[in-house]
Structure formats: C-alpha cells, structure tokens
Amino acid sequence: xxxxxxxxxxxxxxxxxxxxxxxxxxxxxxxxxxxxxxxxxxxxxxxxxxxxxxxxxxxxxxxxxxxxxxxxxxxxxxxxxxxxxxxxxxxxxxxxxxxxxxxxxxxxxx
Numbered sequence: 001x002x003x004x005x006x007x008x009x010x011x012x013x014x015x016x017x018x019x020x021x022x023x024x025x026x027x028x029x030x031x032x033x034x035x036x037x038x039x040x041x042x043x044x045x046x047x048x049x050x051x052x053x054x055x056x057x058x059x060x061x062x063x064x065x066x067x068x069x070x071x072x073x074x075x076x077x078x079x080x081x082x083x084x085x086x087x088x089x090x091x092x093x094x095x096x097x098x099x100x101x102x103x104x105x106x107x108x109x110x
Contacts (some may be wrong), residue, residue: 005093006063008055010102012084015039015053019085020066022075023061034061055085057106 015037017101023034040052055076057063063074070077077085085106088096 003090005088005090006057006106007086007088007093007096008104008106009082009086009096010052010054013037013053013055013080013081014082014084015051016081018079018081019055019076022079032060034058036099055105055106063077063106082103 008013017037019035020033020037024030027034034057036056036058038054038056040054041049042052044050073087086096
C-alpha cells in the first residue's frame, strides 16, 4: 500500500473546533483528546495581527485505521465545514504543496 498523507490546510481552518467535538462523540464521549486546534498569532504584511488555526493530531489518534481499511472518513474530516482536513497519496499531496504553502502535514500513514 502506498503512503497516505493526512494534512491540514491552515488557511482553510476557521477554528470552529467541530473536529474536536466530532472526534469525542465518535469515541463515545472519551475525554482523551485525539485532535486539537491550536491558535497562532502573526503579523501580516500590513502589520495587522492575523490568527491562524492549526489542527494537530495527538498520540491517541488512530487515523491510520481509516486510511488502511478504506473506511469512510473519520468524524473529524467529515464535519469540517471548510474541508481543511484531508487524506491524499503522494502525487496529490505534492500537488497541494506546490499550489499552497500553508499546509501542515499531520501524519504519514504507511
């Protein structure tokens, strides 16, 4: 099986935290966090503060089972209103990187 890349488009993420809620519900209300949206502030070219939201996959996440089994998308991806979370193969991921430099690689699944 070729590598599958799980990534987040930082410019698409609006910080709604729907992925966090959906993940918790999918796992029966388990309080352990598997995905977390961090906030990062930076100045834009005009000197204004811009807030970026960065989804992070944590240790307890088992996203690999979805990619390997070909199952439906995990809840975090399915509920994202902006489609900021994505799976792709190497070719697709490379095209995304060449078009968009605001991508955060969350995990490579072998």
